[in-house]
Amino acid sequence: QVNLLQSGAALVKPGASVKLSCKASGYTFTDYYIHWVKQSHGKSLEWIGYINPNSGYTNYNEKFKSKATLTVDKSTNTAYMELSRLTSEDSATYYCPLTTVGYYFDYWGQGVMVTVSS
Amino acid sequence: DIRMTQSPASLSASLGETVNIECLASEDIYSDLAWYQQKPGKSPQLLIYNANSLQNGVPSRFSGSGSGTQYSLKINSLQSEDVATYFCQQYNNYPRTFGGGTKLELK
Numbered sequence: 001q002v003n004l005l006q007s008g009a010a011l012v013k014p015g016a017s018v019k020l021s022c023k024a025s026g027y028t029f030t031d032y033y034i035h036w037v038k039q040s041h042g043k044s045l046e047w048i049g050y051i052n053p054n055s056g057y058t059n060y061n062e063k064f065k066s067k068a069t070l071t072v073d074k075s076t077n078t079a080y081m082e083l084s085r086l087t088s089e090d091s092a093t094y095y096c097p098l099t100t101v102g103y104y105f106d107y108w109g110q111g112v113m114v115t116v117s118s
Numbered sequence: 119d120i121r122m123t124q125s126p127a128s129l130s131a132s133l134g135e136t137v138n139i140e141c142l143a144s145e146d147i148y149s150d151l152a153w154y155q156q157k158p159g160k161s162p163q164l165l166i167y168n169a170n171s172l173q174n175g176v177p178s179r180f181s182g183s184g185s186g187t188q189y190s191l192k193i194n195s196l197q198s199e200d201v202a203t204y205f206c207q208q209y210n211n212y213p214r215t216f217g218g219g220t221k222l223e224l225k
Contacts, residue, residue: 035214045162045205047214061213095161103209104152106173108161 002026004096004109011115012086022079022096022109029077030054032100036070036081039111040092050099051079086116120144120208124217130225137193139220141206146186150210153182153191156219157202165204166191198224 007021022034036048049060051070058070067090069082083090093113097105121144131137141151149169154162164173166182169189179194193200201224206217 044218045207045216047216059212063213097162102167103150104164104167104207105154105162106164106167108163111161 002098002100002107004098004107006094006096006109006112009113009115011117013118014087014116016086017082017084018086018114019080019082020094020112020114022081024077024079024098027100029072029074032098034070034072034079035097035099035105036068037095037097037105038064038092039095048081048094053079083114086114088116090114091116119213120147120211120215122206122208122215122217124206124220126220127218128221128223130223131196132225133196133198135196137196137200137222139191139204139206139222141184141189141191141217143187143189143208147208147210149185150208151182151184151189152207152209153180154205154207155200155202156205162205193222196224 003025005023010018012018030053033050033052035050038046038048047061048064048068051058053072071080093111095111096109098107100106123142125140151169153166155165156162165176165180169184170182181192184190204220
């Protein structure tokens with residue numbers, strides 16, 4: 001069965017960067033796009049972008065183009081999102097959902113909380 | 119960007135009651151709409167896709183309808199396990215966008 005296991009919670013200082021991981025299992029890693037979604041505390045969801053694990057092609061929400069960098073490591077079936085120049089606005093829970101059959105998010109990682117604080 | 123406006127923002131209902139949640143898109147999204155349920159501390163789970171198709175394993179008391187710019191999620195015979203926040207999301211265009219969420223509580 002499809003499983004997306006995300007890295008543990010992160011506490012990072014303002015101005016620093018953090019790299020989040022999403023390890024996929026239960027399917028062929030290169031078959032489906034991996035997306036990233038941000039949820040600020042108690043608020044709605046924002047789509048950050050996606051990566052095609054087969055080609056490495058990425059598509060970003062304009063809002064996050066200078067904030068997030070998406071990569072994959074096909075040898076370990078892991079997707080990564082690096083967030084740079086962190087501020088308190090980046091404190092949130094980040095999810096990695098998949099689109100498999102259609103263009104909707106049918107599988108989700110458990111989420112990872114990032115706290116930006118000095 | 120396509121703006122998704124969800125209403126109400128919060129809702130209180132009794133067990134066994136029927137609940138409706140609305141989602142209005144800022145432009146025609148041609149039924150490219152999904153509904154998700156999120157329980158506290160958990161990731162969102164897909165309920166409905168293509169506006170009215172029930173995801174495998176989702177109870178039949180959940181249903182979706184709508185077209186064009188107006189969509190709705192209906193929960194028949196509300197159960198205690200339905201207490202959650204519900205989000206709509208369009209996938210007709212990039213960037214993908216979500217509604218603001220509807221928090222459903224028991225009365």
